[in-house]
Amino acid sequence: MLVGYLGPKGSFSHQVAQKAFPKADLISYQTITEVIKAYENRLVDFSIVPVENSIEGSVHETLDYLFHHAQLQAVVELIQPIKxxxxxxxxxxxxxxxxxxxxxxxxxxxxxQKHYPDALLEMTASTASAARLVAEHPDKPYAAIAPESAAYEYGLQILARDVQEMSENFTRFWVLGIEIPILSLERLGFKQTLALTLPDNLPGALYKALSVFAWRGIDLTKIESRPLKTALGEYFFILDVDGRQEKLLQFALEELATIGITFKILGHYQVYLIE
Structure with missing residues (x-):
């Protein structure tokens, strides 16, 4: 099995791929778009892409490409604590x-600031790049802040653990594919992600779109707007909904179509936690 991920080795994406697919051959790509295209071109069996961080927000490159260019769906969501x-x-x-x-x-x-107030801070393209740079200069007074997997990957020693300020920091990753992989991870729930496009001539269109879920008691866990890239002030809306009530959800989608609201399913997936 071949799995594409956003590199380099030692990144959080690499760590997620290793834990979710421990027996797969992992292939690194430099950009999110390249990771997605690798699956579109059947170069890999699955692609893993970041979709949202609890602090920084959504990963727009992932969502915009899946909405505007791809006919793919997320089949699994992986939640990675960022330490x-x-x-x-x-x-x-x-x-x-x-x-x-x-x-x-x-x-x-x-x-x-508490432990190394006089240290110079140097920015790198990724945490894994920082770890690799330190490994390449073992005699220099250098340190890197990176995930644990980067220490293993580049032969570094961990001096201090969990130095991040916020403990509740998580990143959501989507596994793109057709088949649903069987993973040996803790299950958290089941969700569906939709991208809605609202008609210009429908007053209260967003309210009406949300109401088809509300009156059926279907929970929404996220709503976000993104530019349609057609004209200023035109947007599509991304919704994460509870996917466990499949029949009710199907009725909701049928009602959306009836009132003239188009939608694209970006994913229908089981959610797993990576320890």
């Missing part, structure tokens, strides 16, 4: 410069 580790080449080395992605540095600023 940052401080790592070095040698535990005895002083730390004068800390490398990481800007988000990871921002999430770890309280720890850095």
């Amino acid at each position: 940052q580790q401080l790592m070095v080449s040698n535990l005895g080395n002083p730390i004068e410069k800390i490398f990481s992605h800007p988000q990871a540095l921002a999430q770890s600023k309280v720890y850095i």
Whole structure:
């Protein structure tokens, strides 16, 4: 089995792919669009892409490509806790410069200011890139903030664990494919993600769209607008809905079509937690 993911090795995407598909051959791609296209071109059996972070919000490249260009659906959602580790080449080395992605540095600023207030902070393209840079200069007074998998990947030593400021930091990943993989992970629930396009000539269109779920008692866990890229002020809406009531959900979708609201199903998936 071949699984595509957003690289490089040692990234959170790589860590998710390893834990979800431990026996698969993993193939790294440089951008989210390349990961999705790898599945479209049948170069891989599944593609794993980030879709939302609990702090930074939605990953627009993923959602926009799936809405505007792809005819794919998410068949699994993976929730990865984001935990940052401080790592070095040698535990005895002083730390004068800390490398990481800007988000990871921002999430770890309280720890850095307390323990290494004089260290210079250097931004990198990814946390994994920071770990690789430190590994390539073992005699320098360098450290990296990166996921635990990066330490294993590049032979680094973890000096301090969970240095991120916020403990409730999670990223949602979608597995794109046709078949539903069987995963040995903890199940959390079942959801469906829809992209709605509202007609211009329907007064209260958004209210009417949401009401087809509300009066049936179908929970919405997310609503977000994204530009349609057709004209200023025109949007499509992304909804995450509870997918357990399949018959009621089907009736809701039929009612949407009846009142002239078009929709695209971006995913119908089981949600798993990665420990």
